[in-house]
Amino acid sequence: MSLLKLLCVLLMTGLFMQVAMAQTSAPSGAPPSGVSTVSADYLIGPGDTLQIFVWQNPELSVTVPVRPDGRISTPLVEDTLAVGKTPVQLAADLETALAVFIRTPKVSVIVSEAVGALSQVQVIGQVTRPSGVPYRAGLRVLDALLAVEGLSEFAAPNRAMLIRTENGKETKTRIRIGDLLDSGDLEQNLLLKPGDVIVVPQSWF
DSSP states (O other), rough: OOOHHHHHHHHHHHHHHHHHHHHSSSSSSSOOOOOOOOEEEEEEOTTOOOEEEEOGGGGGGGGEEEETSEEETTTTTTEEOOOOOOHHHHHHHHHHTTTTTTSSSSEEEEEEEEGGGEEEHHHHHHSSSEEEEOOOOBBBHHHHHHHHTTTTTTTGGEEEEEEEEEEEEEEEEOOOOHHHHOOOOOSSBBBBBBEEEEEBBOOOO
């Protein structure tokens, strides 16, 4: 064998060993690369897509949709209620269920796509385009108004109402949208939560 061929063989052998060592040293099941699109207190809704990661058990790690009945199916745990829970709460429930099959399971839940009704803020009444606005962390009243293209000519902005339901209890908060838009009153630019409803009534004549 010529010296050139010998050097080529040695070089290729070295590269092969490096690749093999890199693959061997890689963790058997790294956390999913997806980034959650929602805040920590987000409530999972129907239609959302979830990444379920079970540490050191890649065969149990899956991406699943939340079914219309509010449940998900994963390996070993065929029917788990997901709707109305935060990702952390769902992860804890899955850990409890998996503990029957594996020792001290560690589960992470990431909402990779939030499309369910609970992931929206509804803006209704006298606005240009009444509709649901996809929720994102940091969403405020002004953001929601811009998304529905502002108020209609018949709106009574200072009588707008924010309706929020938490733990089965409904609360109503007056929002003086007119002061926010006309005077820059940022106290009216409230931070919103998934499931909130903003109602802009019609003006009285």
